[in-house]
Amino acid sequence: MALEEVPDLRATGPDAVVVDVSYVGICGTDLGIVAGSYPIAVPGVTLGHEATGVVAECGPAVTGVKPGDRVVINPTPYCGTCRMCRTQRINHCVNKMGTESGVSYDGAFADRFLTTSEFVHVLPDHVSLQAAALTEPLSCVLSGVRKIQPPTMAAHTFIFGAGPLGLLYAWALSLKGLAPAVIETAPERLAFAHGRLPDGARAYASLDEARTGHFGDPEAPLDVVVDTTSGLLEELYPLMACGGTFMSIGLKEKRFTIDGMHLADRSLSVIGSIDSLHGSFLEAFHLITSGRVPAERLVSHVVPLSDFRDGFATLGCDIATKSLTPTRSASCKVLFDITSTGSST
Template sequence: MKALKYRGAWDVTLDEVPDLHVTGDDDVVVEIAYCGICGTDLGIASGAYPVAVPGTTLGHEASGIVAEIGDAVTGLAVGDRVVINPTPYCGRCRMCRTQRINHCVNKHGTESGVSYDGAYAGRFRTTSGFIHPVPDHVSLRAAALTEPLSCVVAGARKLQPPGLTAHTFVIGAGPLGLLYTWVLSLRGLTPVVVEHSPARLAFARDRLPVGSAVYGSLAEARAKHFGDPDAPLDVVVDTTSHLLEELFPQMAHGGTYMSIGLKEKVAAIDTMLLADRSLSVIGSIDSLHGSFVEALHLITSGRVPAERLVSHVVPLEDYRTGFAALGCDLDARVFGPADQASCKVLVAPGGRHE
C-alpha cells in the first residue's frame, strides 16, 4: 500500500509500504476512506512544528471501513463504517488519572501521525477502544472531522464566558475556527469570525450558524456587528496564536483569550492587567475525556454540519495539491496564508467513497 512518510522539514514522500494486518487479539485494521489535512500536518511538513518522528506516516483525522479484527474484538465487524480516535492514552499515568489524557506521559510511540504511523495510507492499525462506528446516515467525509471537532469540544469546555451576551470573537475561518463558531453557538453564544483572506472569508460566509457573521478585520467586526469601534472583547479564540500581545490590553474585564494555534510566537503581557482586570489566558490542544464521543454525537445528530466545511477532496497521490490549498507549498518550501477558498481538505487514499 502507499503511505505518506515524513522524513524531515519539507521532506515528505509517498512510499510503497507493506499492507497492515492484525497482530494482536484487540487489533482493528481500517481501510482508510478519508483523512483530513490538519494544521499540525502542515506545521510538521514545513518544519514549523517539529514533533514528528522521522519515518512516520503522517495523518490522524480519519474515517474508513473495518478490514480486519483481532480474535478478542467485540462490537465491531469487518465492513463496518468507523471513525478513528488517533490519540491513545494509557489511563494509568498521573495525567490520565487527573482527566488530562491529552497530556498522557506515555503517549510517545502511540500518537498517530506523530510518533506512530498515521492515516495518510491505505490502511491503519489500532485497538478496538479507539474505534467508533459511524451510523449509515452519516457520510465518512463528515465523520473524518470528528477528531478536530473533539479538540474544539475540549477547548470549549475550558471557556467560562461571563454570560450568553458575551462579545465573542473567533480569529481565523479555517476548520477549527468554524468548528469553534458552531460549538460556541450551541452553548448559546453568538461568535463573530475574523478572517483576512478574502477567499476563505467568502467560503465561510454561508457556513456559519444563525446570528454569526464573518468580517475581514477585527475593526470591521466591532464597528459593523456591534455598532461600536471599541466593542469589548469578552472572549477571543485565536486560531493563529499570534495576537495575544496585540489583543491582551484590549480584553474586557473578566475576559478570556484562548490560543489554539501551534505556531511559535513569543509575547509580552502586562501582569498587572492580568490581575487587575481578572483576565484569563489559556491554551488548548487535543481531546479530553469524552470529547471524541461528544464530537461524533454533534456530527451524527446534525448539530454541527461537518460535511459543509469540506472544501476539497484529493487522492492520496495528489497530496501536494491538498497541502497547497491550505497554503503549504511543498515544492516551493513556502508556508503562508491560504490564497484560495479552502477549509477542510480531505485526502482519499482509496479513492472517493459514497
C-alpha cells in the first residue's frame, strides 16, 4: 500500500457524479485485502468503500443532486438485468466485476470518487458525514437481519465480536425485538462496547458470562447466533437450540465438520450473508438519518489518510508484514479523514 498521485477525476459521462470524499471507513474487507486473506481484489485498485463527501461535479443529465450537496455513496453498483439482480440478489450480480468499489473499481481512499447519480444520496443537514459513513456497513447488516427468522421473540440471541458489524447487528436485531448478548474477548474492545449498545443488549467477555448474566441460565441454549469472526461454527454448533439459526458473516477461510443428521433432526439453519440486498442501503440510510441507529457513537478513531498505516494498525493490521493480529486498542469503526493533514485522533 502506498499513497500515489493520480489524474483528477472529472464528470465526463452524462449521469456522472464526482464526490470530494470527506470520510471513509476501514472495513474488514480492506483488512483482508491488505493481509492477503481476501484475494478477490484486483491488484493496484484503490481501496475503500464506506464513504461520504460533497458533490464536486455532475454530468449534464444529473438532476437529483448538485455540486455542494453532502452525500453518502452506495459503493455497490449492479446491472439490474442478470438473473441475480432480477431475483433481488443484487449482492451477487454476475456483472459486478469492474464496478465493486475498493475491490475491482477504484475506491474512496482518495480525494475524489467517481460514480453516477443513482448511487449517491443527499444527507439531511442534521446528519454528520461521519455518522453517514456507516450507512454501507449497516446496509450489509440489514441484509443479514432479513434472513434471520427467530423461533420466538424471546430468542436467546448471541453476537460474537464487538467490532462495527457486531454492534450494528445488536442495534438492528434490537429493532426486530430481540435483546442480544454481545461477546468480545478483547478487553479494550469490550470496554468500548459498554454504553454503546441499545437498551436490553449487553456485552460480556465470554459465552459463559453471557449465558448466566444475560439469560440467567448457565446452560442457556443458543437460538440465534451471529458470528462476525467466521471461525466458531464447529464449536457452537452442538450448543444450538432446536430450530436455531447460525449466521456467519466473516470473510476468513476456514473449513468445518458438522453432524448432518443434527441439521435436519434439530431443524437448524446455517446461513451466510454479505453485501447489500435490494432496498437495504436506503433502509440503512433511513435508520441513520432518523437517529434510530446512532452510528456516530460507534466511531472510535478518525485518522488522516496520510496516517493510513496507523489507521490499519489500530485494527490489528500490520501493512508492512501483511499480517492480522487481535486488536489491543479500544477500537471500533476507524474513519479516514480525507480532508485533514493533521495528526490522528
